[in-house]
Structures are given as structure tokens and as C-alpha cells.
Amino acid sequence: MVWSGVPLGSILGPLLFLIFINDPDGAICSNVGLLKFADDTKVYGIVDNKQQGQKYGMTWILLLSWAVKWHMKFSVEKCKVVHYGRNSIGYKYSMYGRQLEEVTSEIDLGVVFSNDLKVAKQCEEAYNRANRILGLTNRRTVRFRTPTVLVSLYKSMVRPHLENCSVVWSPHYTKDKVLLERVQHRFTRMFDDLKLGLWSLEERRNRADLIEIYMIKGLSTVPWSRFFSRSVNSVTRGHNWKLVKKASRLDTRLYFFSQRSVGRWNNLMQKEVNAPSMNSFKNFLEQRRRRQMDFSWTNKSHSPIRLHELPTYDQARRTGTQG
Numbered sequence: 001m002v003w004s005g006v007p008l009g010s011i012l013g014p015l016l017f018l019i020f021i022n023d024p025d026g027a028i029c030s031n032v033g034l035l036k037f038a039d040d041t042k043v044y045g046i047v048d049n050k051q052q053g054q055k056y057g058m059t060w061i062l063l064l065s066w067a068v069k070w071h072m073k074f075s076v077e078k079c080k081v082v083h084y085g086r087n088s089i090g091y092k093y094s095m096y097g098r099q100l101e102e103v104t105s106e107i108d109l110g111v112v113f114s115n116d117l118k119v120a121k122q123c124e125e126a127y128n129r130a131n132r133i134l135g136l137t138n139r140r141t142v143r144f145r146t147p148t149v150l151v152s153l154y155k156s157m158v159r160p161h162l163e164n165c166s167v168v169w170s171p172h173y174t175k176d177k178v179l180l181e182r183v184q185h186r187f188t189r190m191f192d193d194l195k196l197g198l199w200s201l202e203e204r205r206n207r208a209d210l211i212e213i214y215m216i217k218g219l220s221t222v223p224w225s226r227f228f229s230r231s232v233n234s235v236t237r238g239h240n241w242k243l244v245k246k247a248s249r250l251d252t253r254l255y256f257f258s259q260r261s262v263g264r265w266n267n268l269m270q271k272e273v274n275a276p277s278m279n280s281f282k283n284f285l286e287q288r289r290r291r292q293m294d295f296s297w298t299n300k301s302h303s304p305i306r307l308h309e310l311p312t313y314d315q316a317r318r319t320g321t322q323g
Contacts, residue, residue: 020070032059037109041074053091060095080106082115111165117252119169123176130161130183151196154187159201166205167212172255177202199289203297207285209261210268214281217241217273227258239270267295 021036032055033044043063047053067073076095081102083090093100105114105121112122137153139145162180171177180201188196199207216222224230231242245262248254265273272288275281288295 023066032056040108042108047089047091048087049089050091053089053093056091057093060093064095076100082106082113084115084117109165111168119171120173120176122169123171123179126162126164127179127183130158131186133161134158134183134187145190147191147196150187150190151198154184158183158187162201163204163208166208167257170205170209170255170257170260172251172260203289206261206264206297209257210265210285211278211281212257213261213265214273214275214278219278228262238266239268239273241273242266264295 017038018036021039021041035042035044041063043056043059045052045056047056064074074095076098079095079100081093081100082105083102090102092102104116105112107113107125112119112125114121134154137150137158142149142153162183171180184198184201188198213228216224216227229244229246231244233242243262243265245259248256248259253259268284268288272281272284275284
């Protein structure tokens with residue numbers, strides 16, 4: 001006899017499950033942050049003192065009571081605690097009488113979140129996954145090795161691993177950029193004197209930032225003010241959707257999505273910002289790159305990364321080379 005749950009492998013299953021677990025937000029976790037995706041639940045907030053830590057401890061008790069009521073159970077082994085910030089008090093949390101494991105990084109929806117907010121581990125994970133998939137496109141597994149077939153395989157099977165959620169973790173250290181570019185460099189070496197027309201991965205990450213801003217501007221339910229502030233300057237040469245780049249004390253903030261992409265967005269033209277559709281906006285970006293090759297580069301005073309001119313990833317990591 002099944003007391004609770006939803007049917008697996010069905011079309012309505014995910015929707016039914018979301019409805020089934022939708023009630024903790026208001027009644028239980030009204031005073032703390034709560035994020036849910038399918039069966040993953042995350043509780044977050046600022047804990048500066050013991051009293052705040054105890055408040056979150058009470059939230060755990062309420063969540064456990066809710067789970068018991070609906071005949072569900074949290075997996076203690078899968079629950080982790082990550083403390084962010086140099087001044088974190090490292091409050092200890094427990095569940096079912098067992099202390100939750102504290103980790104320095106955790107993978108959430110395919111993205112590695114480290115307690116120092118650096119993306120080196122994410123880049124290594126993406127590099128390893130993409131390299132393994134690229135290794136499967138050898139002569140034993142792919143017999144018809146025409147450029148069209150191989151490029152299609154690369155774009156559909158390899159490159160997505162290097163770009164998944166790149167808006168969240170786009171790297172700014174040279175050693176991390178070099179590591180990712182080596183995968184595409186390995187792929188292009190399969191061809192002799194052939195122009196494939198592939199953008200560098202850094203260009204595509206910068207392009208993804210602009211696409212995300214365009215979506216937030218009119219195609220998303222995410223509030224515009226959550227990330228950006230529009231300029232109140234009456235002089236809006238270029239377009240009337242200029243953004244304000246706020247001061248940043250740390251590199252972590254300086255290279256965050258809402259900061260690193262402001263200058264490139266402000267350099268767009270009015271017709272590009274007001275593109276009637278997403279495809280039109282992408283076409284405008286393609287045309288802009290043809291006219292201005294350095295538009296998608298992070299540092300316009302230098303050419304794109306040339307792997308043969310840079311140290312290996314291990315050398316860059318030892319010397320701490322930054323970009």
C-alpha cells in the first residue's frame with residue numbers, strides 16, 4: 001500500500017510532486033530562505049550569531065515534522081552544510097539526532113559551489129566531463145568522420161558540458177580559461193587547415209551573459225532590480241537601457257554576472273537591445289562580432305587566448321596566473 005508519493009516516469013509526475021511539497025515555503029520556512037527543485041531542498045540565510053543559528057535549527061525541526069506528517073524522510077547522508085564568508089561562526093546542525101556533514105564545496109544542479117566562491121573546481125569538473133565525451137568520438141566509435149558530422153557531435157555532446165550554467169560560474173582566472181579552451185583546441189586539432197567557424201569558449205560565455213540580460217529584460221519572471229539598476233543619466237548614447245556598474249571591493253563581486261556584463265551590454269545599440277525576439281538578438285550579436293572582432297573578448301587590449309603561448313594548466317596553477 002502506498003501512503004504518499006507520485007508516479008515515476010510519467011508526464012504529470014514532476015508537476016504532482018511539486019504540488020505535493022509546495023507547502024513548506026509559507027507555513028514552515030517563512031523566516032528563512034528556501035529553494036526547491038524536484039526533490040532537492042535548500043535552506044539558506046545569514047547566521048552571524050548563535051541565536052540565528054538556533055533559529056535555523058528550529059527550521060530543521062519544523063521541516064522534519066512536516067516530512068513525518070506526509071510520510072516522507074530526508075536523507076541525512078545526502079544533506080550537507082556549507083559555510084560562506086570569512087566571519088562565519090560555523091554553527092553545527094543536526095538531523096534525526098545526527099550532525100550534518102560540513103563540506104567546503106557541493107554540487108547543486110550540475111554546478112560546483114565552493115565556500116570561497118571560486119570556480120576552479122567547477123572548471124575541472126567541466127573539463128574532465130567534456131574530455132571524456134570527446135574521447136568517445138574516436139575512429140572506433142565514429143566511422144563517418146566528416147567535418148559536418150564531427151562538428152555536430154562536438155556542439156551537441158561536448159560543448160554543453162563546458163557551458164552548462166556558465167552565467168553562474170564564468171571564470172576570470174587565466175588558468176581556468178586555459179583549461180576549458182584546451183578541450184576545444186583538442187577537437188580542432190582533428191582537422192588540417194580547416195576553418196570551422198567556432199567561437200572561443202570565452203566568447204560564448206560573454207555572449208551567454210548578454211542573452212541572459214536580454215531574457216531578464218523582458219522574457220523572464222526574475223525581477224530586473226534583483227540584478228541591475230538602470231542609469232538615470234539623460235545622456236544615453238547607444239540605447240536607453242544603460243546599466244549602472246556598482247563599486248566592488250572583492251573580485252568575487254567584480255566578476256559576478258551582474259557586474260562583469262554591464263560594460264558589454266552598455267556598448268550595444270538601440271536596435272540590438274530592442275530586438276523583437278531571442279533569435280533576432282542572437283543574430284545581432286553575430287553581426288556585431290563580424291564587424292567588431294574584439295567585442296566578445298574580456299580584455300579588448302589583447303587578442304583571444306592562444307593556447308600555445310600560455311603555460312600549461314599545472315604551471316598556471318602553481319604560479320597562480322590570473323586574468
